[in-house]
Amino acid sequence: MRKLLIIASIAIFIAFFLYVAINPGDFGKPAGRHLVFGYPKYTDMDDYFITHGQIFSAANNIVTSIVFDFRGYDTLGEATVLFAAVMGIASVLRKLRRDEE
Amino acid sequence: MKMSKIVRTQSGFLYPFILIFGLYIVIHGHLTPGGGFQGGAVIATGFALVVVAYEYKDVRKWITANRLSLAEVTGLLAFIITAYLGLGSTFFRNWLANSGSIFGSRVPPGINPGNLNTGGVLPVMNLAVGLEVLGGLGVIIVYMLNYLKRGEESAG
Known part of the structure; x- marks a missing residue:
């Protein structure tokens, strides 16, 4: 049970980081309406x-x-x-x- | 406690290069990435390599806790005194910058190759902080090794 929980949490983290890496969205682009990391207001x-x-x-x-x-x-x-x-x-x-x- | 002959030979060959690299990081702190904390940690790593590879009783003659704590206190005092010397205007004033004397050359704005004789009090503070960090980490290593040895003796 505990091992299963650890594996599930690691999988969720890996999926999250992979999603962000593949689909970065507004990361690193100049801010328009909202704030983006690297381009403060x-x-x-x-x-x-x-x-x-x-x-x-x-x-x-x-x-x-x-x-x-x-x-x-x-x-x-x-x-x-x-x-x-x-x-x-x-x-x-x-x-x-x-x-x- | 003593490591094998291979490790001892390698560490005896490597530690001068580690010390020189740490000194390079400290001295070029105002030109390249790095500075007092990082360079001091590198130098302390060189000392730790020697202390771990050889037996501590072989190097006890020249790596002593007293000398390392003296280096630490000297570095911290030099840092604070350099900060106080700018008290003509404010605490931590860069009173050596652009003065024309030691470390006081002017820096052209923009991209330039860099000159070691610039930075004002920054190189002085880098050296002081490097001395302090190397002394502090070395003191921690020496005390912990002493403690380990005492534990082994009392255990049998």
Whole structure:
């Protein structure tokens, strides 16, 4: 019963993705009345980054200039999260006392 | 714990290339896809290859948890200090860009081949974050291997 359920759910997923792959519909086309992925309605922010990124942060890689310059707080948070994770693992796994060896 | 001679020879041959590739990803973070996080993870993978292929007690002399955590703390501090140095106008200001000094060359708008001497504080922050990520992942690997070894000893 459980195996049957797993097989049925996998089949439904595969059928769904195959349907989307064969018949993509409006995917990737410019939006007319409704919104489509890749063509957002408001593009002011994207246009600003794309046109000013090379001038203000003097780097060719727009992604890096967003991650480290325009949205540096985000990266600071990521680095802090990594630091906190390492601190947690170290506090769990380190040797507690010298005489445990 | 020690792997076979084939694995050890291969890892001894491969790990310098992995480290150089990781360094390349970190340094070219403002020109090509990649950056500090990805390059740091690649470098930590090279260390992990050495630590796993050889016995940990053979490499304990130069891969120590203290050195790796020092690298991590240094990277995080360098990142925050670089961010604070832009505090003349705002936090995280790109104060080196277009200044003409190190990493301060101008970038022509549009498609260009790219120059390593550009980017302002971006390369500095990439190096700092790469150092931090390599230290953090290395510390995790070393602590977990230590823990595994202690578990084996206590089990018999």
